[in-house]
Amino acid sequence: MKLRETILKYNMIAPGDSVLCALSGGADSVAMLLALTEFENARLAVCHFNHMIRGAESDGDEEFSRNLASELNLPFYAGRGDVPAYCRENNLGVEEGARVLRHAFLAETASKIGAKIALAHTADDRAESVLMNIIRGTGNRGLGSIRPVSGNIIRPLIETSREEIEAYLAERNRPYRTDSTNSDETYTRNKIRRVLLPALKEYNPNILRALTSLADTALEDNDFIESSAKTFIGGRGEIPVSEIESLHPALSSAVIRLMIENVRGNLVDVTRDHIEKIKERADDFVLTLPEGKTEAVVKNGVFTVRPVRQKPDFPEFDIEITPGADILPCGVLTCRIDTRPAKPAKGVIYADIRAIKGTLRATNIREGDRMRPFGMKGTKKLGDILTDAKVPLEKRGKLAVIRDDEKIYALWNIRSSEETRIGPDTKEVYVLEINDAL
Secondary structure: OOOHHHHHHHOOOOOEEEEEOOOOOHHHHHHHHOOOOOOOOOEEEHHHHHHHHOOOHHHHHHHHHHHHHOOOOOOOEEEEEEEEEEHHOOOOOOHHHHHHHHHHHHHHHHHHHHOOOEEOHHHHHHHHHHHHHHHHHHOOOOOHHHOOOOEEEEOOOOOOOOOHHHHHHOOOOOOOOOOHHHOOOOOOHHHHHHHHHHHHHHOOHHHHHHHHHHHHHHHHHHHHHHHHHHHHOOOOOEEEEEHHHHOHHHHHHOOOOOOHHHHOOOOOOOOOOHHHHOOOOOOEEEEEOOOOOEEEEEEEEEEEEEOOOOOOOOOEEEEOOOOEHHHHEOEEEEEEEEOOOOOOOOEEEEHHHHHHHHHOOOOOOOOOOOOEEOOOOOOOHHHHHHHHOOOOOOHHOOOEEEOOOOOOOEEEEOEEEEEHHHOOOOOOOEEEEEOOOO
């Protein structure tokens, strides 16, 4: 096995380092633990997480791991979590849910004892991940697949094949556990391992080396581009679009991705399509990113990424407008009936009584509300009208929309619609005056 060479190549372990070995009981993790006991620089501890997926079989894995740690006279830490229940509650696949819970326990344990975490990913795992990412769609970062070192996580077997690992264990007559789910081809990774990789070997017997070499090259390229992007961004949270447009396309994409990651914390489900939409924007815009918690914004020629500002919760209201005064969250609305004015007064809303469909009402802004602003040909979203008027988000929920059952007459005192235009045939009108309390 190439464990020692890999550790030295990537400076994974310094003299005196504590290393927490993630031990599942399978061949890869058993081989890693045994080989690390022969690496004199490390102080080892063992960690096992019981996923509770396979009942008695999972408990057997935990017992096997505990016994091996005891045999090697190493500290042992065990944790467990109901992965099936967690996946149901969080709408996750079993593989993803197991990974989340396992990594959380590993991180917590490593923090408590001040150790690095050693994971037993192999060259085969890396090649499988490259293929999985290609199938799903990926860029350089995804082609780089599993990194040899990620923060305090090290992968000493990342350059060792599964074939070499099995030979290592056979030489030492060492038993290991076999996960029965590894043969279940409903899992994408298992199908890639059992069907796709063997098929590719017919075209290239050295496909494992070819895929891991591709991963190495992609990582090198990606690291250079991302390093350049970090230098370009510096400490800025806002960057003129013109500066981003002046960059090479690969670097401009990296800058946008990094700015998203800096605010969002990750790039999960952020695709090339999202990046291209941002790069191809014609004018000011807001793009809500996956999960709905962050948005990419271009405003006045400046690009930024920010958390989505949550709309404050305001009680809904729907008040029929009749002659008299109504107290609304946004102020007082006074209504009277009058004949058609010779000259409409500024700041007053008129509604032709004969044109009203149903009842005239004051309501909250509703999803999808649009109107034709006075003097314009087309319609416009009320949200866009408020944005143009620079009305703060925290005030918008209080604003009243003057409407009947079919059309909108006004967005409070922000903008009137063409429905308020007085024609020569108008006889009587509702005259609405606003005393703004905002």
